[in-house]
Amino acid sequence: MNKYLERIYNGVIKENPTLVMMLGMCPVLAVSTRALNGIGMGLSTMAVLILSNVVISLLRKAIPDDVRLPAYIVIVASLVTVAELLIQAYLPSLYDSLGIYIPLIVVNCIILGRAEAYANKVGPMLAAFDGLGMGLGFTCSLTLAGSVRELLGNGTIFGYQVLPESIQPIGIFVQPPGAFLVIALFITIMNALHIRSRQKELVEGCDGCCSACQSKCEKAEEVTE
């Protein structure tokens, strides 16, 4: 397979950031009340992720290793500020419904995680496709979670009535507990598929070390033991 397409496949299916890696759960749980919010958040994050991957990849030889995390954070924070101002100017209704979660894209584990795990090792073109793949994977799972919650909690998808009016929607699914339930359901399905295909590993959350999730996970694990 073409190595660029492979990146996209990797991001959407094989290492889906939300459903497989369990990264960036805060926005997934918080803004998935409606499918439209999910797509808006997913695309904003994807734009920031692609650009940050490209910039970090271009600067990978210029940034000294010791201060790389602060440098990445400054790059990501600048891009997020640009995105925030653009959304505020052109999509005011999305800006209102996403609220504080737009600036919080800065601390989204996926972005710093990809910078640390991939973008600082390869050329800008591959890094861009990696960002595209991961961003698409994130957008898909976020939109899916949003659709399920909107359907069960409100009877609609993207604002269109899907369930007949006579069926009473289950309000709890658009409330905070519904977010936990829907994501739990998704991961249960993923686990069941894994068990069927005889993969031993179950999906586990990472250890609160968003900056460089993969690399620091084992370390935190050891300490808590």
Next chain:
Amino acid sequence: MKSLIMIVIGSALIHNVVLSQFLGICSFLGVSKQIKASASLGAAVIFVITIASGVANLIYDNILAPFGLDFMKTIVFILVIAALVQVVEMFLKKTSPAIYKALGIYLPLITTNCAVLGVALTNVQDGYNFIQSVLSGLGISVGYTIAIVLLASIRARIREEDIPAPLRGAPIVLISAALMSIAFMGFSGLQV
């Protein structure tokens, strides 16, 4: 006075930072395996968020707002938080090695805990002054600690149980969190 108490109770219980705002989910799910570890993380979070919300408020009111640099707040806050965590870490290491030993490993994790940045940004959004910001930071971090210690206690029980294979690992933890979240919705009756 009453409004100040309401800020603390409101941010600790009614709008619990983890269970209804979904901030700090990563560490909430990740570090809640042991009760002791989660209590130490909670203590570190209380420490850092309370200081960070005060400092962020001072910087916003005295530097960013007067010079019209409102749009810079995300960048400034995240850098201030990162620097602050470093300073706190060095300070504790020098002055009280006992506390450092208990909290030390969790301090770096807090930099990217979205609750810290989230609190600083919501305080600005709500137009809180210095005292209100510190209290809301305190309330939010106490709420975080309550939630993570409770979840760790629940997980200690879950470990003994025979859970269907697909639900093991993350799903059962998320379902426990959902039930906790439903319980915390009961606090919304407190609102005056």
